Amino acid sequence: xxxxxxxxxxxxxxxxxxxxxxxxxxxxxxxxxxxxxxxxxxxxxxxxxxxxxxxxxxxxxxxxxxxxxxxxxxxxxxxxxxxxxxxxxxxxxxxxxxxxxxxxxxxxxxxxxxxxxxxxxxxxxxxxxxxxxxxxxxxxxxxxxxxxxxxxxxxxxxxxxxxxxxxxxxxxxxxxxxxxxxxxxxxxxxxxxxxxxxxxxxxxxx
Amino acid sequence: xxxxxxxxxxxxxxxxxxxxxxxxxxxxxxxxxxxxxxxxxxxxxxxxxxxxxxxxxxxxxxxxxxxxxxxxxxxxxxxxxxxxxxxxxxxxxxxxxxxxxxxxxxxxxxxxxxxxxxxxxxxxxxxxxxxxxxxxxxxxxxxxxxxxxxxxxxxxxxxxxxxxxxxxxxxxxxxxxxxxxxxxxxxxxxxxxxxxxxxxxxxxxx
DNA sequence: CTGAAAATTTGCAGAGTATGCACAAATTGT
DNA sequence: ACAATTTGTGCATACTCTGCAAATTTTCAG
Numbered sequence: 001x002x003x004x005x006x007x008x009x010x011x012x013x014x015x016x017x018x019x020x021x022x023x024x025x026x027x028x029x030x031x032x033x034x035x036x037x038x039x040x041x042x043x044x045x046x047x048x049x050x051x052x053x054x055x056x057x058x059x060x061x062x063x064x065x066x067x068x069x070x071x072x073x074x075x076x077x078x079x080x081x082x083x084x085x086x087x088x089x090x091x092x093x094x095x096x097x098x099x100x101x102x103x104x105x106x107x108x109x110x111x112x113x114x115x116x117x118x119x120x121x122x123x124x125x126x127x128x129x130x131x132x133x134x135x136x137x138x139x140x141x142x143x144x145x146x147x148x149x150x151x152x153x154x155x156x157x158x159x160x161x162x163x164x165x166x167x168x169x170x171x172x173x174x175x176x177x178x179x180x181x182x183x184x185x186x187x188x189x190x191x192x193x194x195x196x197x198x199x200x201x202x203x204x205x206x
Numbered sequence: 207x208x209x210x211x212x213x214x215x216x217x218x219x220x221x222x223x224x225x226x227x228x229x230x231x232x233x234x235x236x237x238x239x240x241x242x243x244x245x246x247x248x249x250x251x252x253x254x255x256x257x258x259x260x261x262x263x264x265x266x267x268x269x270x271x272x273x274x275x276x277x278x279x280x281x282x283x284x285x286x287x288x289x290x291x292x293x294x295x296x297x298x299x300x301x302x303x304x305x306x307x308x309x310x311x312x313x314x315x316x317x318x319x320x321x322x323x324x325x326x327x328x329x330x331x332x333x334x335x336x337x338x339x340x341x342x343x344x345x346x347x348x349x350x351x352x353x354x355x356x357x358x359x360x361x362x363x364x365x366x367x368x369x370x371x372x373x374x375x376x377x378x379x380x381x382x383x384x385x386x387x388x389x390x391x392x393x394x395x396x397x398x399x400x401x402x403x404x405x406x407x408x409x410x411x412x
Numbered sequence: 413c414t415g416a417a418a419a420t421t422t423g424c425a426g427a428g429t430a431t432g433c434a435c436a437a438a439t440t441g442t
Numbered sequence: 443a444c445a446a447t448t449t450g451t452g453c454a455t456a457c458t459c460t461g462c463a464a465a466t467t468t469t470c471a472g
Contacts, residue, residue, distance in 0.1 A: 005439060005448070012450095033428065044451050049430060123333060124326035153401070160377050160401055167369030171362060195359070195366055200406040211419070211468060218420095239457065250422050255459060 013051055014101075016041045020058040021107045029059070029115040059111065059118050060125060064094055066132060076139045083137060084196060087165045089189045091133070092172070102181065109177055126166065133162045168192045219257055220307075222247045226264040227313050235265070235321040265317065265324050266331060271300055272338055282345045289343060290402060293371045295395045297339070298378070308387065315383055332372065339368045374398045 019040035023032045034055050038045050052058040067075070067090055080086040112118045137158040141147075148154045172192045176183055183191075225246035229238045240261050244251050258264040273281070273296055286292040318324045343364040354360045378398045382389055389397075 003440075008439090009449085034430090035428085045429095046431095046452075047450055050450075053430085055429065120330040120334065124330045127329060128322075128326065156377060156381070156401060157405060159380075160373065160405055163373030163376055164370055164405070167366065167373045170369060171366050174365075175362070195362060199363060199366055199370070209469075214468090215420085240459090241457085251459090252423070253421055256421075259459085261458065 012041075012043065012047075014104075016043060016048060016051060017058055017108075018104060021104065021111055024059065024111045024115070025107060029111065029118060056118070056121060059108070060121055061108075064129070066129065067091075067094055067136075072136055072139075075136055076143050078140075082193070083140065083161050084165055084168070085189065085193050087133065087137065087161065088168055088172075088192055089185070091165065091169060092185050092188050095169075095173075105181070113177070123170070126169070130159075130162050130166060133165075134158045137161050164196075168196055171195070218247075218249065218253075220310075222249060222254060222257060223264055223314075224310060227310065227317055230265065230317045230321070231313060235317065235324060262324070262327060265314070266327055267314075270335070272335065273297075273300055273342075278342055278345075281342055282349050284346075288399070289346065289367050290371055290374070291395065291399050293339065293343065293367065294374055294378075294398055295391070297371065297375060298391050298394050301375075301379075311387070319383070329376070332375070336365075336368050336372060339371075340364045343367050370402075374402055377401070 016037060020032065020037045023036055023040060027036075032055075034045055034048055037055075037058065038048050041048075048058070071090055071093070075086055075090050078086055112122055134155070138155065141154055141158060146154060151157065169192075172188050175191065176188060222243060226238065226243045229242055229246060233242075238261075240251055240254055243261075243264065244254050254264075277296055277299070281292055281296050284292055318328055340361070344361065347360055347364065352360060357363065375398075378394050381397065382394060
């Protein structure tokens with residue numbers, strides 16, 4: 001059950017985030033100090049750090065929920081013909097389906113886009129989770145009877161697949177932002193896979 | 207001509223870098239302070255920041271030289287059948303052919319690998335240059351008669367190609383490090399392209 | 413060789429980020 | 443209402459980083 005405490009915490013958290021984002025948009029990330037954010041959101045500096053740990057923390061997206069057991073199982077044991085498509089789809093679902101405050105989401109996105117430092121952090125944060133997905137892909141490979149006995153660099157292949165999908169993901173996020181976050185997950189998956197197909201098909205390898 | 211001043215600068219730079227790396231390996235990145243590095247390399251803290259701008263700066267690889275005009279022209283107007291292969295090759299050349307101090311290179315690499323924060327920074331630094339290469343790929347597309355008239359999302363395709371290649375690059379760097387930096391550029395290109403082929407060929411798109 | 417010019421290094425003051433700790437205030441469950 | 447628990451704050455302190463001016467070192471022309 002959601003207690004008063006929980007609601008207050010959420011409110012404080014959001015209030016600080018919003019103040020920080022607005023100040024960032026107004027003065028530029030570099031020129032915003034933690035004190036300014038604290039003044040605007042009426043908490044002590046100590047509380048700010050209790051909540052976000054660092055100045056940057058307030059701007060960076062909170063950790064994305066990793067896929068749950070059901071989704072992972074569906075991916076690993078799924079009969080889909082494309083690792084790319086299936087993996088992309090699973091990841092997209094977690095990123096797209098946030099029913100959060102769209103206005104705040106856009107403001108934050110705009111600020112991040114126009115602040116190279118934050119943009120890089122955001123990118124880094126995203127690829128941090130790559131390893132988890134490499135694990136899933138390996139599981140899927142094994143489920144389909146492939147093993148490291150038969151293909152010594154199976155892990156590399158998995159890594160590569162994840163790399164490619166995360167590349168596609170970056171491209172897609174860009175596109176999604178341009179569309180003002182209007183596209184559905186199906187749109188995104190379709191767009192990304194169409195493009196990947198075109199690229200891989202066009203290539204003639206020596 | 208190389209003056210005494212230049213040599214001293216280089217020596218100081220290297221001395222600070224080495225001290226920093228050794229201390230990092232010994233105490234862990236988090237526990238190394240700028241003062242410790244300065245004590246060990248006998249410069250003032252102010253000088254440290256004159257050279258590297260930030261504590262992190264001393265650990266992050268110095269900006270990789272972008273390909274020169276000749277290499278770019280060769281890529282843009284080249285007759286190679288694979289954008290992937292050609293682009294990968296061009297980038298690999300710039301990264302591989304550093305004739306720097308191998309011992310220091312390995313120490314730094316080890317430290318970065320075992321320090322998540324530095325690893326992410328390094329990744330971020332690498333992808334920062336993506337935009338430049340997107341430009342080259344676009345030039346190559348246009349040189350071959352493709353235009354945004356005919357393919358509205360040509361730029362997206364270019365971005366995607368670069369994403370994929372940088373993904374391959376990450377994979378390759380990993381592999382290269384494992385081989386203790388012994389492989390030649392040809393080895394790397396071959397290995398990466400073989401893997402990409404396997405992956406793209408294996409896929410059956412719906 | 414010498415002295416002025418230019419580049420480099422340094423010390424210092426100060427702003428900003430971040431952490432630990434103890435205490436005050438608010439909330440919860442009884 | 444009250445004891446326990448959680449949350450917020452003040453304070454001291456460490457560390458990163460910048461601007462500025464003075465001190466030092468290197469360069470180079472005469």
